[in-house]
Amino acid sequence: MIALRLRSLQLQLTLRLGLLFLAATALAVGALLYQTYRTAESLSEENLIERAQILARFVFERPDGDYDLDLPAEIAAFYAAPAESSLFAIRDRHGEVIAASSPAFAAHVKARPSSEDEPRFFRLESFGPESSDYYGLDLAVESVAGPLSVSVAQSGETDALLHAMLREFVFDVAWIIPVFVAATLLVAVLTIRAGLKPLRQASEQAAKVAPGATSVRLSVGGLPSEIIPLVEAVNHAFDRLEQGFTIQRRFTADAAHELRTPLTIITGALDALEGNGELSKLRDDVARMNRLVEQLLRVARLDSIALDVSTDIDLAAVASEAVEYLAPLAISQERSIALNGADRRVSIKGNRHAVEDALRNLIENAIAHTPPNTEILVEVMEDGKVSVADHGTGVRAEDREHLFDRFWRARGAPGAGAGLGLAIVKETMKAHGGRVVVDDAPGGGARFTLRFQG
Amino acid sequence: MRVLIVEDEQRIIDILTAALRKAEFTVDAVNTSADGSVALAAIPYDAVVLDLGLPDGDGLEVIAKARQGASAVPILVLTARDAVEDRVRGLDCGADDYLVKPFATAELVARVKALLRRPGGALGVVLKAGNVTLDTVGRSATVSEQHVLLTRRELTVLEHLMRRLGRVVPRAVLEEKLYGLDEEVDSNAIPVHVHHLRRKLMDSGAAVEIHTVRGIGYMLAEPKS
Numbered sequence: 001m002i003a004l005r006l007r008s009l010q011l012q013l014t015l016r017l018g019l020l021f022l023a024a025t026a027l028a029v030g031a032l033l034y035q036t037y038r039t040a041e042s043l044s045e046e047n048l049i050e051r052a053q054i055l056a057r058f059v060f061e062r063p064d065g066d067y068d069l070d071l072p073a074e075i076a077a078f079y080a081a082p083a084e085s086s087l088f089a090i091r092d093r094h095g096e097v098i099a100a101s102s103p104a105f106a107a108h109v110k111a112r113p114s115s116e117d118e119p120r121f122f123r124l125e126s127f128g129p130e131s132s133d134y135y136g137l138d139l140a141v142e143s144v145a146g147p148l149s150v151s152v153a154q155s156g157e158t159d160a161l162l163h164a165m166l167r168e169f170v171f172d173v174a175w176i177i178p179v180f181v182a183a184t185l186l187v188a189v190l191t192i193r194a195g196l197k198p199l200r201q202a203s204e205q206a207a208k209v210a211p212g213a214t215s216v217r218l219s220v221g222g223l224p225s226e227i228i229p230l231v232e233a234v235n236h237a238f239d240r241l242e243q244g245f246t247i248q249r250r251f252t253a254d255a256a257h258e259l260r261t262p263l264t265i266i267t268g269a270l271d272a273l274e275g276n277g278e279l280s281k282l283r284d285d286v287a288r289m290n291r292l293v294e295q296l297l298r299v300a301r302l303d304s305i306a307l308d309v310s311t312d313i314d315l316a317a318v319a320s321e322a323v324e325y326l327a328p329l330a331i332s333q334e335r336s337i338a339l340n341g342a343d344r345r346v347s348i349k350g351n352r353h354a355v356e357d358a359l360r361n362l363i364e365n366a367i368a369h370t371p372p373n374t375e376i377l378v379e380v381m382e383d384g385k386v387s388v389a390d391h392g393t394g395v396r397a398e399d400r401e402h403l404f405d406r407f408w409r410a411r412g413a414p415g416a417g418a419g420l421g422l423a424i425v426k427e428t429m430k431a432h433g434g435r436v437v438v439d440d441a442p443g444g445g446a447r448f449t450l451r452f453q454g
Numbered sequence: 455m456r457v458l459i460v461e462d463e464q465r466i467i468d469i470l471t472a473a474l475r476k477a478e479f480t481v482d483a484v485n486t487s488a489d490g491s492v493a494l495a496a497i498p499y500d501a502v503v504l505d506l507g508l509p510d511g512d513g514l515e516v517i518a519k520a521r522q523g524a525s526a527v528p529i530l531v532l533t534a535r536d537a538v539e540d541r542v543r544g545l546d547c548g549a550d551d552y553l554v555k556p557f558a559t560a561e562l563v564a565r566v567k568a569l570l571r572r573p574g575g576a577l578g579v580v581l582k583a584g585n586v587t588l589d590t591v592g593r594s595a596t597v598s599e600q601h602v603l604l605t606r607r608e609l610t611v612l613e614h615l616m617r618r619l620g621r622v623v624p625r626a627v628l629e630e631k632l633y634g635l636d637e638e639v640d641s642n643a644i645p646v647h648v649h650h651l652r653r654k655l656m657d658s659g660a661a662v663e664i665h666t667v668r669g670i671g672y673m674l675a676e677p678k679s
């Protein structure tokens with residue numbers, strides 16, 4: 001099931017595009033973050049250098065060689081905050097600490113080598129009263145009090161800045177990415193859908209191809225050019241199949257002709273002979289062979305050509321014709337035949353000749369199975385049914401299942417049937433979307449009913 | 455009575471010729487549709503037996519040519535191809551009846567006779583069935599050459615049964631023939647006529663029987679030989 005669903009072009013494209021966009025988004029966000037960190041770092045670097053230089057500006061050398069730090073009030077307050085988020089320490093050219101924001105930082109800085117020309121960065125982990133992380137730098141500054149080494153540090157400010165920048169980025173820019181991804185996926189899916197729509201139409205056309213409708217071809221119009229070769233190949237395959245069917249049909253017609261002509265000659269020649277009992281047996285054999293050939297050809301036709309069952313026909317008229325046609329046979333065999341319910345039209349969709357053939361088969365069977373001087377009753381019902389009832393021995397329950405199989409004959413069945421008649425009836429009814437059923441006739445005997453779709 | 459057979463299979467010609475001659479027809483036979491058309495144009499045949507599968511083309515052309523020449527000769531078509539279209543095509547082209555091979559020769563002879571019994575056919579004047587005759591012009595019937603007194607309607611019923619000897623005549627057809635369009639037909643009218651006709655034929659010793667096919671109509675049958 002999953003494998004099947006994965007074969008859907010839409011799903012495949014959605015999945016793959018989705019993955020691609022995910023990767024692209026990750027890459028873009030990664031690059032942005034990297035850039036942001038870089039920017040943030042250089043920003044805080046400049047900030048620290050500036051702080052160091054400001055601090056150096058307020059250092060003065062006393063005549064006694066000592067140094068004074070005379071910070072304006074707001075700067076002093078900045079460094080005096082109890083959280084000690086900003087630290088500083090200033091050393092003179094000998095490495096002695098002149099001033100510091102806290103004694104701990106002074107002690108820490110004292111241990112560090114004095115700064116050179118280039119600013120030197122450092123990190124402080126778990127430092128100060130709140131055990132925060134600091135980053136800072138040592139900077140050599142030329143001040144009015146001579147060369148100084150100023151160390152400044154700031155706790156966690158990088159993160160705060162970064163978070164602010166990232167928040168801005170997410171609100172201003174990043175929301176576009178999922179929207180863009182969704183829009184692209186939607187466009188992809190809609191494109192595929194639109195592109196495949198003609199294919200669905202082609203499928204509907206293909207569904208109409210049947211043995212009786214072999215001339216249907218799939219239209220190429222509107223199909224994506226990638227699919228046209230497939231459709232054309234399918235159409236060519238249909239051409240070859242249609243040819244095959246034509247040959248099959250012609251074969252059936254030819255076989256009919258080739259078999260019937262010699263049979264006509266034999267039948268005629270036997271009719272013309274004057275003769276004894278052997279001759280009449282021979283005539284029966286030929287009659288049997290005639291019937292067999294007839295039925296084989298009908299089966300072949302039913303197999304090779306789908307019936308056109310779309311015509312509106314009158315079941316009552318068809319039944320009348322079948323009874324009219326077979327009444328002379330029944331009467332010559334001292335059986336009578338009657339038709340009920342044919343005085344009003346019973347409309348069904350079907351193939352007139354096939355239905356009449358099927359009905360004739362049933363009536364011929366009834367004539368063969370009903371005893372002399374009994375009546376065969378053909379009954380047309382208004383709901384699209386027609387039944388044929390005789391007064392014979394009926395059909396045993398265990399035989400009913402096989403009755404309609406090709407070449408099946410009841411054990412010890414009299415007569416010369418080949419066992420094709422009822423198979424033809426069944427095939428015919430199948431082609432009509434109907435059924436043939438057998439049950440017991442009221443008053444004994446078999447009753448076959450053809451049920452058509454109303 | 456002169457019958458033309460157009461058939462390419464010589465064995466079938468032999469058999470049909472023998473059977474039709476036995477039934478006292480004069481028979482000519484040709485093998486191609488061209489010869490068939492020529493023969494039809496030259497001789498006023500009473501009936502034609504025409505095979506549809508001829509070597510030089512479709513037998514239907516023979517019918518078309520004959521009908522173009524305004525010939526009303528009854529044509530019985532033989533076909534080995536019983537595809538529905540073939541039958542319909544044959545009848546549409548102006549054939550009068552068709553037989554699908556293989557057929558019994560007795561059936562063919564009966565069909566030819568039936569064609570000749572049609573109004574306008576060569577046997578149209580005096581119809582025969584068993585020991586019964588009916589003069590369609592003189593409007594009289596005999597059984598074993600004894601005159602039988604029948605009403606006009608009984609005579610009409612008998613005529614149509616005799617024209618379609620051995621085949622079922624639907625009751626609707628009889629009603630149509632017996633009554634005008636504007637006449638009210640009692641549903642019992644035809645059964646009553648048939649009942650009387652049957653009684654009269656039986657009383658005069660007719661060797662034919664009128665069978666009832668309930669729900670369809672009636673059929674006149676000759677006794678089995």
